[in-house]
Amino acid sequence: MSGALAVRDLSVRYETAQGAVHALRHVDIEASPGEVVGIVGESGCGKSTLVTALANLLPANARADGAILYDGVDLAGLDARRQRMLRGDEIALIGQDPMTAFNPVLTIGDQLVDFQHHRRDLGRAEKRARIVAMLGRVGISDAERRMKSYPHELSGGMRQRVAIAAALLTDPGLLIADEPTTALDVTMEAQIIHLLRELRRDYNGIVIVVSHHLGVIAELCDRVYVMYAGEVVEGGDVDAIFHGARHPYTRALLACDPAGFPDRLERLPTIPGSLPSLTVPPTGCVYAPRCERAFAPCGLAEPRPVPLSGSHMARCHAVSA
């Protein structure tokens, strides 16, 4: 089972002793079954908060406004129990750090059996058989023996494969991969990307891939949303974003990608300035203080999304359709 995902005007703030931190503001995201959607942005842009909100795992001090419509149902409006029933059934999460993602004192097999708890129709032996098959599918040889292993006995790459297998075992309609390769070295990263590309061929649900790594997004996704300081500043097909970016932030971000330089550089390019405060967000455009194209209206009014060709849109006063 899989339905479409539509995030509508989602804002999340964390109530802290120092005041409210506006981690997400007016975020709109669309994804249809079979699509791989990327979320890209630098650290602190709200990627993780978005993932946490989608997975219904926001901490107690978070306040969410807006709607997360999945298959027509607003996830944000469900009670805690019904949210829990969706997790690990309709929605699965592949975490950031495979080294700490699993319980250190329980075997892999034990945990993967537990993670299938929504499948009441299956007995323990059937669940174990599914695990063996799935571990094989994600490229783990000797699956029977690996099930008896503890997490620390597996390498980082292997653990991330197990994490992917765990998520796929639940047969989710919405699969969220939160920085799936960030904690891995380059060779492992390439292998995991290869694996995810292979798996998406026979997976019909929605995949959301979150990364600060432009290469990962380009390799895996159909569509991408660029986030900055809690807002989605540009969105569209991967080609449109990577080859025809309109928002100054996206352009600056692409210009900073080390993979784009053929030769060694003395200094890597950077975007001058730093992220605005999320406690007191700037009036007007969030990127204006760092933007080289900023002009009069940028500091005064918040830019509205400007629809461009297809699903391409950018939130910028300097962009017109």
Added chain:
Amino acid sequence: MLAYAVKRIGLGLLILVFVMVVMYAAVFLVPGDPATVALGPRATPELKKLLIERMGLDQPVWWQIVEFFRNALTGNLGYDVWSNRPVSTLVIEALPNTLILGLASLLTALAIGVPLGCLSVMRRGTLADGVIGVLAVSVIAVPSFVVAIYSLLVFAVTLRWLPAIGAGEAGNMASQFKALILPALAIALGWVGYIARMVRASMMEVMGEPHIRTARSFGLPEWKIVSKYALRIAIIPTISLVAVGLGSILSSAVFVEAVFSRPGIGKLITDAVSTRNYPVVMGTVLIMTTIYISITIAADLLIARLDPRVRDVFRG
């Protein structure tokens, strides 16, 4: 794992020898010889000399220690000159009562303390959590002999539900069980508080770890996350605490056995110390130290069993 066990047992034996040497040194340093204390100021020098010889106190201290261990290895803990019985017999008679008391207290404390700690975590920040916290601190603050005296007053004297003294009739399980309830509760009560707080503290730490988020992201029910995913890790420091605390459980047993006139090691030691009956003191201390060290080793091995990461460190 085996190498680890052997290493721990070797270290335990070393500690045992050290403790006994210190005990002998203490006897040597304490003023007043046992013969004078036991026989009174009017005893004849001949009688004193005879008693000192019978107790073996005329030998050099190092020789006494060597003799003591040589005999202990063959199961001979010395001779009680007063009752004319081997110390090992006295210990064997008293030991079961104390062990049952200690074990019953410990199990009661765990059976109440661990679930309370878990409940505290599941209801963190609520009234229930607060009440458990306050109760835990209160019961930790009350010494076990105070609980013993008051529970004796209420349940044995006023309400007459339970017996006030003794260990129950020999061979009568029901009577022995009844006689165990109040002393065991007196010792356990403070430990309920310790364990509940310890479990809560280590559990709160574990609940913040990423693997708990993973378990949540798969929608596992909270009780299962607490009782399986978190407790398996959080219980480890509690086991160390309980193993170390067994020493204090056994010393509480000394008071509690005195309050309830319950025959046991505690009573044996108190009586022996007050009459300067050194062979009995030495034999009893040896046995208690051995038990204490064994429990500590058992706890370490249990931790290695529960935590595969520790297991691997000692395997290599």
